[in-house]
Amino acid sequence: MPLTYNIPMFSILLVLMSAMVIPFFSKKSWGLNLIRGVEVVVAALSAVLLVQLSGAGESFTYQMGHFPAPWGNLLRCGPLEALLALVFSLVMILSLCAGAEDIRRDVRADRQGSYCVLMQLLFGSLLAMIYTDDLFTAYVFIEIAAVTACMAVVAKESGRSVVSAIRYLIFSCLGSGLVLLGIALLYCITGQLLCSSLEQAVMELVATRTYSLPLVVSALLMTLGLSIKSAQFPFHAWLPDAHASATTASSAVLSGLVLKGYLIILLKLILRVYGPSLLATTYMDDLLFLLGLTGMLFASVAALRQEEVKSMIAYSSSAQISYIFLGLGLGTDAGLIAACYQILAHAMTKSMIFSGAGAMIRASGGGHYWSQLRGAARRAPLGGLAFTVGGLSLCGLPLLAGFSAKYCLAIAALDAQWQTAPALFGLAASSVLNAMYYIPAILAIWGRGKEGERLPWKWEREGALALFLLCNVVLGTAFGPVRDLIEQGLNLF
């Protein structure tokens, strides 16, 4: 076995254990530097793995311990997982760099160590969700993500953040309860927990037509639980407050990454456990499609009415998550590719927008209403640029990441059956709605506002924002290669 195959296990353990080392340091700044350093290492390792796997066109399973497949825990990695790990670690580093000042200001000095621990545990749990092939392991790491994400919200000292954190926790617990019951039901009728063995067992059950009701109900329960956790439209009530009241880095990570972690599990359920054909016969994919379609429109309409910049961005996250559901619900390979593209594009774009908005809010002395942000982009030019590019990307300006994802989705919709017209209509309407709230916002921040100090130049923040911009443009222009990579990854998933 090549040495590089150890990378998934090694990166998960490295991240989790680096989080556990932090309490030993008494100097506060070390924590942040340590976790960023570890993330750089993980990003580099994932890049190496990605190059190797996509070059060889293979995927592999890695047994955790001395015991083979159905007995021990298993990790599974192919090009798609490596790509996701790479993008996630990049987003994590850049968000933490761009939001570093806000962390120092918003989080009390004696709590910054704990904050770093929790962020790193969150990242570790996301990595584990990407790589794991075992449903129960996935559940455990979902819970870690729930606990730590909730604390990422509450780390900022304000009454509002505690209120939104508790709502977040309530919904998280509801979601994980449903997921756990779904896993238990599935275990009850198949006796397996590993995805690969589950797939066989489920196929057998479908062929012999036994236990079909529990099977469908378990799929429903898990889908419902995961869509509550990823704030898909009717269940998004907790999202805007939680994401808006957190500190900048937390908002960027929560919106960009945490929601996607749950969707990756959903993707695994669809592809590895139930299989697309079962979903089609039980109309599950139509359900996903309709959820996505309504979410695209309603969440965008809700975003229109927001007077706070971060609330608006948070609602827009819910709308963008719906695109992923739409892609999953199309039920075709192209739809799945589009969903994965949207996962990557939205991870990059949304965290960039949050970071840019954080810089602008800082430049306006903490005001987060639109009227206070008038002219903020002149005070924090790179932050304003990041917000502008991100907004335009979500509206669908060509050559940016958001456009490529939408294009992918539109191509996928053309091949679908009855879904073509509604999907295209939804895409168009939601793009118009996106433009309706992002364009006025962009005009407002570049407009003439009250005079203020320019935000002092910090390499940490400006560098991170510039890299964000670069990544976004790369993801938008390198449409072909990225799409091929995803396609290869999905074939090997």
Place this chain on the structure above:
Amino acid sequence: MLETILQQRYYITAVLLFSIGFVTLFLHPNLIKKIIGLNLMDTAVFLFLASMGYIEGGAAPIVEEGAKASQYINPVPGGLVLTGIVVAVSTTALFLALTIRLYRQYHSVNLDVILMLAWEGKAED
């Protein structure tokens, strides 16, 4: 029918408890009750799992050398439940800590009242 009900008694209790706990966590305005609901929900799933592992006539899985698997109950659900219990207690502790923090600020454990106070506070900023 009645025989099946009697046979599946554990599963039936578990799903009843799950629905009670789920709704309490979802809709009860009192935060303490919500946390109790969370615990009910989790223990319900654990009961479901634990009863799934039971085999009539099986012994606890303290194995002896050369024994047949059929002498014992299935140990897998037991292990899962052990993991789950600890996860549940962690979430509960976090939830309770958040409740205490909220109470310090709003002097209430009723989520509706808290939300109302928070909204008023926001409007007056």
Place this chain on the structure above:
Amino acid sequence: MKNHNVREDWYHRFLRWAGGEEPEGAEGPEDPERAEFQEYLEYIEAHGYMEFGAYRLMRFRQRREKGLEDPRGSLHGPPAPEPEPVHPPRHHRPGKLRNQILLYRVLSAVIVITLAAIFLVVTMNLPLFGRADSPAVNEVSQRYLEQGLEETGAVNAVTGMILDYRAFDTFGESAVLFAAAMSTLLLLHSPKSRMRTFRGPDQVLSQVGRRVLPVILLFGVYVVVNGHLSPGGGFSGGAILGGGLILASLVLGEERMARMLPAPRTSKITVTCLLAYGLMKGYSFYTGANHVGWEVPKGIPGAILSGGFILPLNLCVGIIVACTMYTFYSLFLEGEG
């Protein structure tokens, strides 16, 4: 509310304790805030628990009518330089609370009935309870039971499974505990509370506790150490040990306990054990997947020093759980008095 003449049984004393009252004259009755608190409590009792906080809202309104400044102003960050023309919140009017409660009740009844109906139909279609031919009994559990003894060296199949076959889950679970401990630390610990007043041990409790405490601690250690031989293991033993530590803090007084196990020390112990756990499992993950390296000898099944890494892992998990439980307790107690 206090009635010293009647001898109360322990239950009522306990109820009063849980109700937040201090034992026997801990403070003077002339405290003005105390009177206000009493009024508050009476209001709550008159209106049932649903109305918690409504009194506060009422007082808040009264103050605002009198033109006093908003006491909660400091809670929501520095006041904005220009007051915003924000719409008054539409869906959180106080008069609506009662309707909301009604709505909640109806909705909960409906949801309970639907959920229960769906699940009941599902349970009727599940494999029958207690049968040996249910799908969950398959080659996986068979191997755990039949070959677990030689493969892991643990007599207790459950311990062998969670610490050897499925050790990654267990690592994740310890990480959840650690995350929860860090979160409560972040939420409830404040440097101000170093000046907290320590309460001495309660007389009756201390007499009983002194005799029970060693037994509990010993039992906890036994359960942890024998985790691979008898029922129990790191989690159950750790929880018992944690309970013992909590009892110790009640018996010996929090001050002595806090000197012996201050919060930084517990977190360092926890972290050391977690790291040890991670290193041991990292080693066996690596060697297991690559089929290289030295394998830990399994020992004679049934002996205390057997099962390879299982005994040290159990010890680590036990210490992690015990420390975390104690951390929860001490943090929840912090800032009282």
Place this chain on the structure above:
Amino acid sequence: MIVLEVLLLAFLVFCALATVLGKKMVSSIIIFMSYSAVMSILWFLLESPDLAITEAAVGAGVTSLLFFLTLRKINAVKGMEKDEES
């Protein structure tokens, strides 16, 4: 045996309803404690002593203790008003 089991299970559901619908939070939590105790007995009957021990220590012990501490905290308002005004 089966009668005992059914009785215990019915008691569980009853406890769950009582603890959710009860007015007094203290008594709710006491009922929750007995719920956990019954649950641990049931797991003992299901031949899972590991779970029974853990549930008895965690559910009936630590969780309930945390609940009581929280109740004590949230009813003890003393000194909080002062904090906010300063």
